[in-house]
Amino acid sequence: MISVTVQIDREAAEPLRTQIASAYAGAIRDGRLSTGTVLPSVRALSGRLGVSPVTVAAAYRDLCATGLATALPRSGVRVTGVPVTPASERRGFELNRIEPDLRRHPVAECARLIGEVAQDPAAGGYAEYRGERALREAIAAFDRTLGIDVDPASSLLITSGAQQALSLLGRVWPVGTVVAVEDPCYPGARLAFAGAGATLVPLAVGEDGPDAEALKVLAEPGRVAAFYCCPTHANPTGRSWSEAARRRVLAAAQQGGAWLIEDDYLGDLEAPGQALPRLAALTGEYPGARVVRVRTFSKTLLPALRLAGVSAEPALIARLLALKVADDLGCSALLQRALAAFLSEGGYQRHLERVRPGYVAVRQCLSDAVARLAPAITFAGPFGGFCLLGRLAPGIDTTRFLGECARLGVQLTPGADYWADGLTGSDCFRMGFGALTPDEVATVVGLLERAVVQAVTPAAARSLL
Amino acid sequence: MISVTVQIDREAAEPLRTQIASAYAGAIRDGRLSTGTVLPSVRALSGRLGVSPVTVAAAYRDLCATGLATALPRSGVRVTGVPVTPASERRGFELNRIEPDLRRHPVAECARLIGEVAQDPAAGGYAEYRGERALREAIAAFDRTLGIDVDPASSLLITSGAQQALSLLGRVWPVGTVVAVEDPCYPGARLAFAGAGATLVPLAVGEDGPDAEALKVLAEPGRVAAFYCCPTHANPTGRSWSEAARRRVLAAAQQGGAWLIEDDYLGDLEAPGQALPRLAALTGEYPGARVVRVRTFSKTLLPALRLAGVSAEPALIARLLALKVADDLGCSALLQRALAAFLSEGGYQRHLERVRPGYVAVRQCLSDAVARLAPAITFAGPFGGFCLLGRLAPGIDTTRFLGECARLGVQLTPGADYWADGLTGSDCFRMGFGALTPDEVATVVGLLERAVVQAVTPAAARSLL
Numbered sequence: 001m002i003s004v005t006v007q008i009d010r011e012a013a014e015p016l017r018t019q020i021a022s023a024y025a026g027a028i029r030d031g032r033l034s035t036g037t038v039l040p041s042v043r044a045l046s047g048r049l050g051v052s053p054v055t056v057a058a059a060y061r062d063l064c065a066t067g068l069a070t071a072l073p074r075s076g077v078r079v080t081g082v083p084v085t086p087a088s089e090r091r092g093f094e095l096n097r098i099e100p101d102l103r104r105h106p107v108a109e110c111a112r113l114i115g116e117v118a119q120d121p122a123a124g125g126y127a128e129y130r131g132e133r134a135l136r137e138a139i140a141a142f143d144r145t146l147g148i149d150v151d152p153a154s155s156l157l158i159t160s161g162a163q164q165a166l167s168l169l170g171r172v173w174p175v176g177t178v179v180a181v182e183d184p185c186y187p188g189a190r191l192a193f194a195g196a197g198a199t200l201v202p203l204a205v206g207e208d209g210p211d212a213e214a215l216k217v218l219a220e221p222g223r224v225a226a227f228y229c230c231p232t233h234a235n236p237t238g239r240s241w242s243e244a245a246r247r248r249v250l251a252a253a254q255q256g257g258a259w260l261i262e263d264d265y266l267g268d269l270e271a272p273g274q275a276l277p278r279l280a281a282l283t284g285e286y287p288g289a290r291v292v293r294v295r296t297f298s299k300t301l302l303p304a305l306r307l308a309g310v311s312a313e314p315a316l317i318a319r320l321l322a323l324k325v326a327d328d329l330g331c332s333a334l335l336q337r338a339l340a341a342f343l344s345e346g347g348y349q350r351h352l353e354r355v356r357p358g359y360v361a362v363r364q365c366l367s368d369a370v371a372r373l374a375p376a377i378t379f380a381g382p383f384g385g386f387c388l389l390g391r392l393a394p395g396i397d398t399t400r401f402l403g404e405c406a407r408l409g410v411q412l413t414p415g416a417d418y419w420a421d422g423l424t425g426s427d428c429f430r431m432g433f434g435a436l437t438p439d440e441v442a443t444v445v446g447l448l449e450r451a452v453v454q455a456v457t458p459a460a461a462r463s464l465l
Numbered sequence: 466m467i468s469v470t471v472q473i474d475r476e477a478a479e480p481l482r483t484q485i486a487s488a489y490a491g492a493i494r495d496g497r498l499s500t501g502t503v504l505p506s507v508r509a510l511s512g513r514l515g516v517s518p519v520t521v522a523a524a525y526r527d528l529c530a531t532g533l534a535t536a537l538p539r540s541g542v543r544v545t546g547v548p549v550t551p552a553s554e555r556r557g558f559e560l561n562r563i564e565p566d567l568r569r570h571p572v573a574e575c576a577r578l579i580g581e582v583a584q585d586p587a588a589g590g591y592a593e594y595r596g597e598r599a600l601r602e603a604i605a606a607f608d609r610t611l612g613i614d615v616d617p618a619s620s621l622l623i624t625s626g627a628q629q630a631l632s633l634l635g636r637v638w639p640v641g642t643v644v645a646v647e648d649p650c651y652p653g654a655r656l657a658f659a660g661a662g663a664t665l666v667p668l669a670v671g672e673d674g675p676d677a678e679a680l681k682v683l684a685e686p687g688r689v690a691a692f693y694c695c696p697t698h699a700n701p702t703g704r705s706w707s708e709a710a711r712r713r714v715l716a717a718a719q720q721g722g723a724w725l726i727e728d729d730y731l732g733d734l735e736a737p738g739q740a741l742p743r744l745a746a747l748t749g750e751y752p753g754a755r756v757v758r759v760r761t762f763s764k765t766l767l768p769a770l771r772l773a774g775v776s777a778e779p780a781l782i783a784r785l786l787a788l789k790v791a792d793d794l795g796c797s798a799l800l801q802r803a804l805a806a807f808l809s810e811g812g813y814q815r816h817l818e819r820v821r822p823g824y825v826a827v828r829q830c831l832s833d834a835v836a837r838l839a840p841a842i843t844f845a846g847p848f849g850g851f852c853l854l855g856r857l858a859p860g861i862d863t864t865r866f867l868g869e870c871a872r873l874g875v876q877l878t879p880g881a882d883y884w885a886d887g888l889t890g891s892d893c894f895r896m897g898f899g900a901l902t903p904d905e906v907a908t909v910v911g912l913l914e915r916a917v918v919q920a921v922t923p924a925a926a927r928s929l930l
Contacts, residue, residue, distance in 0.1 A: 003547045036539055038839075070580075072537060072540070073503055074539070074543075075540055078539075080584060099590055099591065102586040102587060102589050102590050103586050105586070105589055107583045107586050107589030107799075108583050108584065108686075109579040109587060110583070110589070110799075111579050111582075111583030111799065112580060114576050114579050114580070115573075115576040115577060115579070115580050115798075116536075117576075118575070118576030119545060119573065120575050121568050121570070121572050123568060123569040123572060123769060124563070124567050124570055124572030124575070124767040124768065124769045124770075125564055125567050125767075125768050125769060126564065126763075126768045126769070159793075160625060161793050161794055163792065163793050163794045164792060165791040167791055167792045188791070188794070189556045190745075191790075191791045192791055195788075195791045203800065226532070241705065261822070272796075298591075302590075303590050303591045303798070304587040304588060304589045304590060304591070304592070304797045304798040304799040304800075305797065305799075306793065306795075306796065306797045321659075324630070325655070325656075326632055326656045327625075327628065327629060328624075328626050328628050328629040328656055328771065328773075329628045329634065329653070329667040330627055331771065332769045332770065332771045332797065332800065333768070333769040334572075334576065334579075334767075334769040334770075335769075335797065335799075335800070356475045376620070406882040440491075445704065449592075
């Protein structure tokens with residue numbers, strides 16, 4: 001076995017566990033440790049480095065979570081090797097998707113948990129329709145840390161991603177029911193509600209939540225049955241509403257009686273100190289205001305789990321459950337049990353803590369890098385979540401710009417897709433950046449710059465470039 | 466390491482691989498080999514027994530598929546131990562479910578494959594909405610062995626179980642469309658079509674498929690848009706239509722223009738020599754007849770995969786795909802890639818060959834054992850698939866009988882649930898037996914006998930008992 005030199009710096013801001021994990025990650029990435037190598041036992045390494053076995057074990061867990069190594073029951077930690085398709089070798093940048101950076105998310109660790117739960121053959125069977133009890137309890141426990149009280153027995157349903165929760169919600173109300181959606185809006189939500197026969201009313205959302213006119217509509221008794229919104233890192237802007245804006249919306253809904261459908265698809269990635277209270281956490285202060293909360297693990301953990309949760313009062317959950325049973329007889333027991341174990345063993349919390357700094361760094365790096373695209377492209381800050389909206393200066397043709405980007409290997413989404421009228425935002429594009437590393441940010445911004453040059457009209461070129 | 470004596474009998478009907486696998490399975494089950502023990506290497510055991518390494522490797526695969534052992538990359542095959550919740554320790558018999566015997570299905574092997582595909586971080590991301598290409602190709606290749614030609618690019622959609630396929634199909638036609646369903650019928654199908662707003666027409670199905678009146682309805686041009694049926698091992702009877710009956714239905718549909726929705730949820734468990742041709746395989750002989758085929762891995766492999774496939778002409782698949790995207794953005798990439806690997810490496814074929822004899826044995830055993838319940842309870846043969854319908858003699862109260870069974874730990878389903886009028890079959894019950902072993906069959910039949918004694922009226926008792 002090759003020995004890896006781990007430089008321990010007890011004065012560094014970086015925790016010891018991270019120092020140890022990084023040393024091994026580096027050795028694996030640059031080939032000093034080859035695939036199949038078994039790492040020293042926790043006991044041996046802790047003795048050699050003079051740190052506690054708990055710290056070494058935590059470092060190994062972090063290492064395994066990167067996918068570079070795998071912990072095997074009773075046979076130690078083994079080098080898996082560098083993931084086979086690093087993004088740098090991908091053909092392009094699929095920034096038309098909102099996806100986490102899978103290279104930093106624990107797919108191998110989740111797969112290992114699936115292997116463990118599969119030791120019980122019952123894990124291969126059908127799950128309880130409303131979701132495995134252990135998973136519902138683990139989610140409720142997590143949500144209590146956010147100040148959200150959910151009864152896992154009656155008020156929570158596990159769905160196949162947030163999209164299924166929206167699709168089921170669309171069908172809860174009779175055909176023709178008036179459902180308000182934020183504008184701009186995640187198109188999948190419009191699709192779910194309109195597809196179920198709702199009459200959609202777009203409510204304009206500005207820099208800090210719904211505008212005055214939108215609030216008036218919400219406050220009008222009986223005007224809309226429900227309002228779909230995403231107060232934290234909305235799609236497409238990445239912006240979050242202030243707490244004051246959240247309270248304004250709750251007060252309006254309390255008055256008008258609309259259900260608030262809160263899509264909290266990214267909130268877990270916010271550091272606890274910085275996270276704003278969810279609508280579902282404030283609802284107690286607005287008696288009569290009703291919130292349906294949709295939370296998912298697709299962006300914060302892994303899309304392939306296809307696991308999300310919808311929580312609301314029991315009567316609504318019961319109706320969603322009936323629709324869910326007719327739709328697909330419940331989610332995978334294997335995946336649910338693995339996620340339940342990950343949550344209850346603290347793996348999810350650790351994962352979030354581990355990935356948060358990286359996402360903050362990418363956002364900062366992006367914010368700095370795109371500044372040089374002005375005035376041809378401007379971006380409204382603050383950058384948050386996994387996506388942002390860019391606006392092209394007059395004289396740059398959006399279709400041509402998007403086409404040039406695609407030709408250069410950067411897939412973006414036309415901004416008009418997000419507005420109900422299909423016209424507003426036609427000088428904009430949405431860029432998903434969750435899967436980018438800082439290095440890749442620089443590459444992408446360079447490519448956008450090249451695309452601008454191709455898409456600008458000669459007249460505009462004089463003022464812009 | 467404890468050595469296991471394997472008696473090789475080259476004259477026996479049982480293949481050598483099965484003899485070897487059985488010897489180890491026996492040693493694990495009765496505790497001679499304890500959890501964690503590493504089995505001899507393929508090379509060592511093949512030398513010791515004088516059989517080819519290929520045979521030993523196959524035996525080890527079979528053993529791993531039972532869940533009693535696990536193959537770990539580069540560290541051999543290790544005893545996992547007896548599954549932690551054998552049915553004998555379960556609180557009861559959930560015969561109200563149609564579920565395979567999970568103790569004989571390869572949940573651990575599938576979990577291992579998930580671990581392997583997870584080495585590529587992209588497996589944690591979103592899958593192609595219509596299903597992973599590798600899985601579609603593997604299913605198409607399998608279906609070609611059944612004489613069914615499916616273009617994996619345009620004519621196949623992966624769904625979350627057969628139920629999702631039915632739910633999507635329900636929504637393909639406008640609200641109010643007339644959809645025929647077989648009668649008796651799987652209630653989940655009625656739920657899917659009625660829930661989507663179809664007007665249901667029950668078509669009576671007898672011992673050999675739809676009756677003459679039903680065929681007349683099917684043959685009437687434009688009378689029904691689609692006919693949901695399950696020609697192979699229908700639920701609740703377990704019966705299959707003859708080839709002649711299949712052809713009668715195809716001819717009627719050809720004349721009337723109805724789509725045939727063929728639910729083939731169990732067909733793969735039929736031995737190739739005994740399987741009747743699917744409607745989808747015969748359709749070429751009936752120009753204009755259109756078949757939508759729904760196939761699933763829930764019963765034949767593992768419910769927890771939540772993976773099924775629906776195949777039809779491209780235009781219909783395109784409509785189903787649009788609904789599927791709005792519903793849940795596709796199935797889990799992790800599960801799909803693992804299943805694709807299982808199929809393309811031949812694991813699924815081997816699994817089917819391995820479990821078929823056991824299911825045949827249970828059916829035979831059940832057929833013998835229930836004979837002693839007559840005349841109080843009669844069962845119409847031939848026993849097939851995973852369920853059967855029992856009829857109670859006059860003088861036995863169905864509700865009381867089902868209640869007594871439940872009290873004794875045997876869950877059954879009321880027969881009336883399967884008929885459209887909710888009345889026919891009220892003297893019947895459905896029994897799912899896929900998860901029973903021969904030992905358990907004897908126990909269950911004994912419990913049914915005890916329930917009859919409690920549920921019989923005094924007058925009837927004189928003639929029945």
